[in-house]
Amino acid sequence: MRDINQFTITEAVKASFKAEEGSRFRFLLDNLIQHLHDYTRETNLTHEEWMRVLTFLYDCGKISTPDRHEFILLSDVLGWSALVDMINTRGGATENSNLGPFYLDDAPRKPLGADLAGSREGVTVLCHGVVRDTLKHPIAGAIVDTWQADGSGTYPIQEAGQDKYDLRGVFETDAEGRYYYTTVLPKPYTVPYDGPVGELLRAGSRHAWRAAHLHYMIRAERMRSIVTEVFFENTEYIDNDAVFGVRKSLIARIEPYKPDLVADLPLERRPDAMIKFDFTLAPGD
Amino acid sequence: MRDINQFTITEAVKASFKAEEGSRFRFLLDNLIQHLHDYTRETNLTHEEWMRVLTFLYDCGKISTPDRHEFILLSDVLGWSALVDMINTRGGATENSNLGPFYLDDAPRKPLGADLAGSREGVTVLCHGVVRDTLKHPIAGAIVDTWQADGSGTYPIQEAGQDKYDLRGVFETDAEGRYYYTTVLPKPYTVPYDGPVGELLRAGSRHAWRAAHLHYMIRAERMRSIVTEVFFENTEYIDNDAVFGVRKSLIARIEPYKPDLVADLPLERRPDAMIKFDFTLAPGD
Incomplete structure (x- = not known):
């Protein structure tokens, strides 16, 4: 894994999860990793933008309560x-x-x-x-x-x-x-x-x-x-x-x-x- | 917009944001919406799986503190x-x-x-x-x-x-x-x-x-x-x-x-x- 680069890391991350081959969990996870990494490469995401996303998620967590689920709201407004x-x-x-x-x-x-x-x-x-x-x-x-x-x-x-x-x-x-x-x-x-x-x-x-x-x-x-x-x-x-x-x-x-x-x-x-x-x-x- | 279906909704969501054409914000947002929607269509995501993801994010928010940023940790383990x-x-x-x-x-x-x-x-x-x-x-x-x-x-x-x-x-x-x-x-x-x-x-x-x-x-x-x-x-x-x-x-x-x-x-x-x-x-x- 020491040889990973920005193109090979995606398969390395997938392989790190030992979820059962052919399982739904593996399928969902592999696809998630692929899209997340593709997005990042396609946009040449900077450290500042990456941190802005993480801070946004953190803030969504902080305002959420059992009666106020900001992540569902986020899902709603993103269609x-x-x-x-x-x-x-x-x-x-x-x-x-x-x-x-x-x-x-x-x-x-x-x-x-x-x-x-x-x-x-x-x-x-x-x-x-x-x-x-x-x-x-x-x-x-x-x-x-x-x-x-x-x-x-x-x-x-x-x-x-x-x-x-x-x-x-x-x-x-x-x-x-x-x-x-x-x-x-x-x-x-x-x-x-x-x-x-x-x-x-x-x-x-x-x-x-x-x-x-x-x-x-x-x-x-x-x-x-x-x-x-x-x-x-x-x-x-x-x-x-x-x-x-x-x-x-x-x-x-x-x-x-x-x-x-x-x-x-x-x-x-x-x-x-x-x-x-x-x-x-x-x-x- | 009443005519949207699972294929046209992606462009409708992008168009709902009036961010400046050609801006970095618009580029990042359009790509995010595209990948999120593509992922969902490609995996035929069920309501239960969708809610599992949202609950996971909610839980990450709940355990996070200024000294324990679970979203950064998530980013780390997903490469x-x-x-x-x-x-x-x-x-x-x-x-x-x-x-x-x-x-x-x-x-x-x-x-x-x-x-x-x-x-x-x-x-x-x-x-x-x-x-x-x-x-x-x-x-x-x-x-x-x-x-x-x-x-x-x-x-x-x-x-x-x-x-x-x-x-x-x-x-x-x-x-x-x-x-x-x-x-x-x-x-x-x-x-x-x-x-x-x-x-x-x-x-x-x-x-x-x-x-x-x-x-x-x-x-x-x-x-x-x-x-x-x-x-x-x-x-x-x-x-x-x-x-x-x-x-x-x-x-x-x-x-x-x-x-x-x-x-x-x-x-x-x-x-x-x-x-x-x-x-x-x-x-x-």
Whole structure:
């Protein structure tokens, strides 16, 4: 190894790891080393630039807490999270989109037709649709787990004195695969930009705004779960979402509420508007 | 941007940064995004693997302190630090090698011939040589800043109750470009392996040992500084240093002390052995 130079070092580093030949770990590690080294050679990275990267990572670590994961945020603004979502979308299934930092795995079960908005300000909306498999068959008993920001772009979990389970609901689809509930239309909000990732955005003259969206995690027995977001036509930042979460197939239309069209859906409240969005799940592995 | 898919997202992310066209920042960022995305597509990275990487970085951040920079350690064991050292070595100059975590920028000035070993156990050695420019001319007044582990592989700065400036010295070369001092021969030691990087080493069945070495930072007016390490022939880990610091050109031979050969070097103590190593500096930018 004393003969290594800037071209042979890459294979020497790979060989230093004795991970099993052909294993996934070895494949991931070898490729990582190759890309890291190629990047460094291609850019002729200086010591100062190298140290700037390491200091950036150190600073991301320092600002991170269990509730503030700066590395996920970094992944988000570099489109890495979105790319992983895209790669892992199964053919025919609804496209994946960002999980984000606000998911809770113990949100309350609610009956179909329930209202999540309560007395919150904003446009109330009926969210409804059908969960199907890739053969277009409705899935009864699918779980529709949703969470969202309010009419001012804030998640209740972000505000002291609010119930963190507000604006969340876990619904089970009926025999026809349908889900339906009313809520308040969420507004856009910014990702946290007071840390190193915010500095990066400023250095690149980028904004921190996310297009307004509803979060969904959809699960059903023997099906592959999806995590996705539903966006709204003609709303702000829909074409320059800070975390690249928007996909054409995930944009819903907000229509005026027409009771006649959904007369068979018993609702707790009468909303101002309505949104129809169907989800498709692919078979599990 | 709503039309992005796993192939077009890379250009969309690049375009989201409005950094100046042709700037170094844009070049570094564009290349980083390209490699990150290529890696992800080539490996078909799963959500679980992506999250494992982010959790690893989070954990590196949590264990890091101003005195324990886990990201530098990560860079070291992936050969990234060594590669940056190699890329930034100037033609004809002594090869760069790891700065490591123990450099202090306010170590004491000492006169040529001083002894750093004091009463420490181990083999005492005369370190001497000439600092030259790439035209082979000796450089008078060059600064030779050295630091090292002791005869048991420990830096004084690592041990409570020890003087952190021990086993350090800043020397100025004489009119003939010479430096000379006595010290104790350092022993191998391990990089810290009680954190996430240690886990990575274990997962890859790698050891954490560094070959024994002396650290040097060499500076002179109008010359480009170098940071490097001097290793010793036929010592342990010389062919599998954990951070890829060894280069053939940086390996010195330990010879028995022969006073006749260095009669013109006034020394504070008579050592057991001697090492000759010459440094070459390239012109500054």
